[in-house]
Amino acid sequence: MSERRHTDPLPLGTDEHPYSKGLMSRALMRSGVPVDRAYELARRIEQDLAARGERTADMDRIQELAADVLGEGDGGLAVGRLRRLQELDKLDLPIIVLIGGATGTGKSTVAAEVAYRLGITRVTSTDFVRQTMRAFFTPDFLPAIHYSSFDAGRALPSAQEEEVDPLLHGFLEQTRHVLIGVQAAIERSLEEGWSMILEGVHLVPGLLPRAVEGALVVECVVSIENEEAHANHFWIRDAASEGVRPLDKYLERLGDIRYIQDYIVERAQLEGVPVVQNSEREKAVGAVMELVLAAADRFQKVSA
Incomplete structure (x- = not known):
């Protein structure tokens, strides 16, 4: 039995409860x-x-x-x-929505709105998982998780930096560590019958098992094609968070962030994971909702 999502029944009205x-x-x-x-x-x-x-x-x-x-x-x-x-x-099955994408593409905003529309109260990010892991593992033991996703190459040994693409290799090294925590979060969610939404740069298609038994799993990647629009997202986020995150750092590293985005989008295309363009929030949210509804439609047809 899955935990009930917090949605109201369609208020068509009854003799006891008039239309609202x-x-x-x-x-x-x-x-x-x-x-x-x-x-x-x-x-x-x-x-x-x-x-x-x-x-x-x-x-x-x-x-x-x-x-x-x-x-x-x-x-x-x-x-x-x-x-x-x-x-x-009516679906008595936990819903797990995985929203990947590069830094600054609006994943958390999309995730929050999708969660509201689906009545899902548990929303978390891979950055939160990474932050939790940092409390347990020192920089000496697990250096990659102590940097931003686009800065994790700094954790590589100097000899290794010369042999590989440090930006991408560092990001993937960090991703593999973080996904251990992500997998644990998903397993806990399934044990408790919870629906949840996970969003984050570390949800790289193909690196996280998509076949999860006992849940309706929907995976997608959020992307912003236009570089100027991508940069604007950081300005908007900075204003909304009152400067909690260092704006200049993200703008200076925008090229690296978009390099990681290109990699994630390429992986999504190879793995058959839908890529949702976030040029307009409502359209992006609608696209993710459609993916969830379509997955539910397919499940119900198979189960019928």
């Missing part, structure tokens, strides 16, 4: 409808129920109203996702 436009707005936002349009459609449903003297909304009628308010295409997509989210909420 507030709850319907939230449900529509889960399906990717913008806040203002979600409230507009939820209010329209309320008005329609009042006009017809009904207390319970019907999905077919909601689809008609959605087409009127949102347009045929967007309305059909929104209601289709509502139906699929209903089915997903």
Whole structure:
């Protein structure tokens, strides 16, 4: 038995619990409808129920109203996702979402929003795993984990630096260590029946086992093709965190960060892992949600 994800049932209304436009707005936002349009459609449903003297909304009628308010295409997509989210909420299986990608591509923002829409309360990062490991392993014993992902080459012996690509080799050395902790986190999640979202640069396709029994596992990589847009993400993150992370350091090493991104994207393409472009947050979140819903659809068809 998996731990129930914290989602509300679709608020269509019953004799005991009348329709709520507030709850319907939230449900529509889960399906990717913008806040203002979600409230507009939820209010329209309320008005329609009042006009017809009904207390319970019907999905077919909601689809008609959605087409009127949102347009045929967007309305059909929104209601289709509502139906699929209903089915997903019935899934008695932990959901593990793995979101990889280079530093500064917006992984944590996407992960947080996807977690909200799926009702998953456990979200963690591979940087958190690495930080925890640093408390137990000294720089002398495990030097690679004591550097940033794009700086881990500094942990290599000087003789080795001349034989390999230090940037990439250092990153992979760090990744292999961190993935030990990541694997333990996934195993613990499965033991407890938890759903969780893991995000981080160390989730390199092909290095982490994708075949995990007893869970619906969805893996993807978040990427930013445009270098200027990538740099802007660091400015946005700096403003949001009030300068907690050293902005100049990331901008100075942007070339190295994007070099690692190229490697991760190439690995994703080789391993058949979807690459989600994060040029717009809502589109990126929608793409990851679609991957989860599609995986659930496939699982339910196989299980039927």
